[in-house]
Amino acid sequence: MKYGLQFRDVFAAWESILDGVWITLLLSLVAMVGGLAIGILCAAARTYGPAWLRRIVGAYVEIIRNTPLLVQLFLIFFGLPSFGVRLDGLTAAMIALVINLGAYTTEIVRAGLEAVPKAQIEAGHSLGLSGLQVFRYIVVFPALKAMFPALASQFVLLMLAxxxxxxxxxxxxFHAASIVQSRTFRDFEVYTVIGVLYLALAIGFRGLFALIYRLVFVR
Amino acid sequence: MIREFGLIDIMYLVAAARWTLALTAVAFAGSAVLGLALAILRILPVAPLRWFAATYIQLVQGTPLLVWLFLIFFGLPLAGISVNPWIAAAVAFSIYGSAFLGEIWRGALVSIAKTQWEAGASLGLSLGEQLRYVIIPQSIRIAIPPTVGFLVQLIKNTSLAAVIGFVELTREGQLTAAGTYKPFAVYITVACIYFAMCFPLTQWSRSLERKLDVAR
Incomplete structure (x- = not known):
């Protein structure tokens, strides 16, 4: 029997698919903002903090980076209710993604901070700048520039994740795909369309990050 | 029927981890073959081949692994190939992994100085011989630390095979959680087993990297 590909029914369900796109974008943006905030805090703690704090952050980073995201999601969504913390799926996913991305951005931000030559920081101190001023005027900009490409590709990976x-x-x-699939039984076609949409989102994000880099860091 | 989450369940979970490792091994082998081909295509002086490899990598790295799993799982039967979760997972992970290994290994290949190629050429080696005897042996050293790092990613990503019914560590965890109604204990155990597999590799990759830094 020969199978003819048929996309009509899939495209007819464009409203469910579009709803899915919004949720994917929402999840990605929340995770990017939250993950970056955690990453900056933890990287600062790991670079400038006391030894015990450095060790805690180090353990957080290692635990998250050496276990699968899916298991982290299951722990928060299915595991936490055992302690009376009942979260809806979206909230649980946001928390899991922020915690997950936070660990990866911690490492990226830390590498960025370390990329600023020590001599420049010492030069700032010898000009009489305070620690905060050195950070504000000398460290932040080159560090951001050094970490931006790695951060951007991590963000795209996160969007897909x-x-x-x-x-x-x-x-x-992705959930929209399974709904449309159960309605139309056009599984291969559905996942092709969803794959193309993810690809478009990935290309869009990559373009956006490249644009930001050009506008902010290239002069 | 609800039963207790006991030692026997932990044993089952540890035993299920061998399917995680088996899938990782098969996926790595597939990724390595495809990835090596991609890496070489990416550096050949033939533009259409380079574009093809670059497009493939962009395409795969721009779509989620879950989509690949489902595309293969539902797509291969359309082509008349009957699949079980094993085959679907092995194919999907090989496609996915090859894009990442291809990029990693391309990086290692291009990091070898151009003069090495020229030295090979001036000794009368063909392009293939230059690759085989001069470039690849030198780039392996550089490629090993990120390859081990990728292996960690692969182990973690095999957890997604659970969604097409492949019984590995995560799927076994789901089944155990459903049977014992102790999801927190079960998933913590699962996470610990993943950690026990991944952390040594992470540390190894890091120490290899440090050694390489010193050697250069």
Whole structure:
């Protein structure tokens, strides 16, 4: 029997798919903002903080980076209710993604901070700048420039990884695929369309980050 | 029927980890073959081949692994190939992994100085011989630390095979959680087993990197 590809039914469900795109974008943006905030705090703690704090941050980074995101999601969504913390899927996914991305950005931000030559920091101190002023006027900009490409590609990977949230019934783009699939039985076509949409999102994000880099860091 | 989460369940989970490792091994082998081909295509002086490899890598790195798993799982039967979760997972992970290994290994290949190629050429080696005897042996040393790092990613990503019904560590965790109704204890155990597999590799990759830094 020969199978004819048929996309009509899939495209007819464009509204469910578009809803999924919004949730995927929402998850990605929340995770990027939250993950970056955690990353900056933890990197600062790990670079300038006392030894015990450095050790805690180090343990956080290692634990998260050496376990799968899916298991982290399951722990928060299915595990926490054992302690009376009941979260809906979307909230659980946001928390898991922020915690997950935070660990990766910590390492990226730390590498960025370390990329600023020590001599420049010492030069700032010898000009009489305070620690905060050195950070504000000497460290921040070159560090951001050094970490930006790695951060951008980590963000794109994260956007793709949000698809895992569908496994705890978050209605994201990937979840939309399974709804359309169960309605139309056009599984291959559905996942082709969803794949193309993810690709478009990835290309869009990459373009956006490249634009930001050009505007902010290249003169 | 709800039963207790006991030692026997932990044993089952540890035993299920061998399927995680088996899938990782198969996926790594597939990724390595495809990835090496991609890396070489990316540096050949033939533009269409370079574009093809670059497009493939962009395409795969721009779509989620879950989409690949489902595309293969539902797509291969359309082509008349009957699949079980094993084959679907092995193919999907090989496609996915090859894009990343291809990029890693391309980086290692281009990090070898151009003069090395020229030295090979001036000794009368063909392009293939230059690659085989001069470039690849030198780039392996550089490629090993990030390759081990990628292996960690691969182990973690095999957890996604659970969603197409491949019984490995995460899927076994889901089944155990459903049976014992102790999801927190079960998933903490699962996470610990993943950590036990990944952390040594992470540390190894890091120490290899440090050695390489000193040697250069």
């Amino acid at each position: 949000t698809s895992v949230a569908s496994q705890i019934s978050v209605q994201d783009l």
